[in-house]
Amino acid sequence: MAPEPMTDPRSASPTAAAATALRPILGPAGRGLVLVPAFDEAERLGSVLSELARHSAFDVLVVDDGSSDGTCEVARRHGARCLRHPFNLGYGAALQTGYKYAARAGYEVVVQLDADGQHDPRFVPVLAERVLSGAVDACVGSRFLLGEGYIPPRLRRAGMILFGYIASVVTGRRITDPTSGYQALSRRVFEYFQSDVFPTDYPDADMLILLHRAGFRVEERPVAMRPAPGGRSMHSGLRPLFYVFKMLLSILVTLLREPPPRADA
Amino acid sequence: MPLSQRALVVGFAFALTLVIFELVRKRRLREEYSWLWLLFGAGVLCVSFLPFSWMKAIARALGSETPTAVIYFVGFIALILICLQFSVRLSRITEQIKNLGQQLALLEAERDASSAPPDEDGPEPQG
Structure with missing residues (x-):
C-alpha cells in the first residue's frame, strides 16, 4: 500500500486554504x-508606515x-x-474588514493604528505583547497615563472625561481614554467582532462596554499620542455635539441589549 | 361630508390603489413593499365610504370636534409608520451593503494573493 501523501493539515478545510492564500507577506512567523484604516490618507500614510516598520515586525x-x-x-x-x-x-x-481578514488569515493579535500619525508606533509591540502573553484580551492605549505627549484641548477632553466616567462606572474599572482607537485585540476578540454586534458607527466607549459585558479582559496601557495633523481627526470639526x-445613545443601546453570546463561550 | 368631498377621497383612494398595482405589475415596486401602501389605500377607501354620522361619532369618541381632524391625524400616523418601516429596511440594507463591500475587499485580496507568483517558502501545492 502506498504511503499516504504528506498533506498540510491547514489545507484540509476551505478556511485553512483561504488562510494560506491570505498568509502574511513576512512568512508564517507573523503572529500579529x-x-x-485609512481614508484619503495618501499624504501621511507613507511616513506612518515607514515609522511603523522601524518599531514592529508585524x-x-x-x-x-x-x-x-x-x-x-x-x-x-x-x-x-x-x-x-x-x-x-x-x-x-474599515476596522471590521480588518478583523475579518485577520480571522481568515489566522493571526493571533491585531493592533489597530490610525493612519493620520496620531498614534506613536513605538507602542505597537508593547500593546501586542500584553495580548500575546495571554494577560488580557484587549489592551487599549491611553494617552493620559503617561503624562507626556499630546493632550487634547479642554473642550474635547470634557467629552472624553464624560465617556471615561460612564465606561468606568459600567465596567467597574478605571478607563481614562475611552475614545482611543489605539488597541491590541486578541484573536477571540476580533473573531467576536466579525459579527453584527460590532458597533460600526463609532466604535469607542460603547465598544469597551461591549467587551466588558461579553466577559473579555480589557486593560489600559500608557501610550503617547500626537495631535492629528491638519486637525482632521474623527472627533473634530463641527461634529463634537452630534x-x-x-x-x-450608542452606550444606552449597548446597555439595553443583551450582550450577544461569544462564539467561544 | 359634502358629496364632492367624498367623491374626491374615493377617487384618490382608487387612484392610489391602481398606481400601486401598476407599479407592482411593472416590477417597479417590490411586492414586499407594496402591502403597506395597499393597506394605506384600503384604509382611505374604507374611511371614505363611512357614513358621516359614524365619522362624527368616532371623532367625538377621540375627543375631536371635526371628523376632518381625525382623518388628518390617522393619515399622519399611517405615514409615520410607513417611514419607520423604511428606516428599518434601510438599516438592514445598510448592514448588507457594508457586509458586501467588506466581502468584496476580502475576496479581491484572496484573488490577488493566489494569482501572485509564490515566494520561495510560499504555500505548499494543494491536493
Missing part, C-alpha cells in the same frame, strides 16, 4: 497584524475605505497589504 494591513487619492498604492509601496472598500463605509466598517449625542 497591524491594522491601519505584517501591516491597510484598509482603504474608498479613498480617491491613491492611498492603496502608497500602502503597497511601503510593503503593506491593502484591502480596498468599493466605496466609503466608515471607520468602524458625536456626544450619538455616543450616549
Whole structure:
C-alpha cells in the first residue's frame, strides 16, 4: 500500500486554504497584524508606515475605505497589504474588514493604528505583547497615563472625561481614554467582532462596554499620542455635539441589549 | 361630508390603489413593499365610504370636534409608520451593503494573493 501523501493539515478545510492564500507577506512567523484604516490618507500614510516598520515586525494591513487619492498604492509601496472598500463605509466598517481578514488569515493579535500619525508606533509591540502573553484580551492605549505627549484641548477632553466616567462606572474599572482607537485585540476578540454586534458607527466607549459585558479582559496601557495633523481627526470639526449625542445613545443601546453570546463561550 | 368631498377621497383612494398595482405589475415596486401602501389605500377607501354620522361619532369618541381632524391625524400616523418601516429596511440594507463591500475587499485580496507568483517558502501545492 502506498504511503499516504504528506498533506498540510491547514489545507484540509476551505478556511485553512483561504488562510494560506491570505498568509502574511513576512512568512508564517507573523503572529500579529497591524491594522491601519485609512481614508484619503495618501499624504501621511507613507511616513506612518515607514515609522511603523522601524518599531514592529508585524505584517501591516491597510484598509482603504474608498479613498480617491491613491492611498492603496502608497500602502503597497511601503510593503503593506491593502484591502480596498468599493466605496466609503466608515471607520468602524474599515476596522471590521480588518478583523475579518485577520480571522481568515489566522493571526493571533491585531493592533489597530490610525493612519493620520496620531498614534506613536513605538507602542505597537508593547500593546501586542500584553495580548500575546495571554494577560488580557484587549489592551487599549491611553494617552493620559503617561503624562507626556499630546493632550487634547479642554473642550474635547470634557467629552472624553464624560465617556471615561460612564465606561468606568459600567465596567467597574478605571478607563481614562475611552475614545482611543489605539488597541491590541486578541484573536477571540476580533473573531467576536466579525459579527453584527460590532458597533460600526463609532466604535469607542460603547465598544469597551461591549467587551466588558461579553466577559473579555480589557486593560489600559500608557501610550503617547500626537495631535492629528491638519486637525482632521474623527472627533473634530463641527461634529463634537452630534458625536456626544450619538455616543450616549450608542452606550444606552449597548446597555439595553443583551450582550450577544461569544462564539467561544 | 359634502358629496364632492367624498367623491374626491374615493377617487384618490382608487387612484392610489391602481398606481400601486401598476407599479407592482411593472416590477417597479417590490411586492414586499407594496402591502403597506395597499393597506394605506384600503384604509382611505374604507374611511371614505363611512357614513358621516359614524365619522362624527368616532371623532367625538377621540375627543375631536371635526371628523376632518381625525382623518388628518390617522393619515399622519399611517405615514409615520410607513417611514419607520423604511428606516428599518434601510438599516438592514445598510448592514448588507457594508457586509458586501467588506466581502468584496476580502475576496479581491484572496484573488490577488493566489494569482501572485509564490515566494520561495510560499504555500505548499494543494491536493
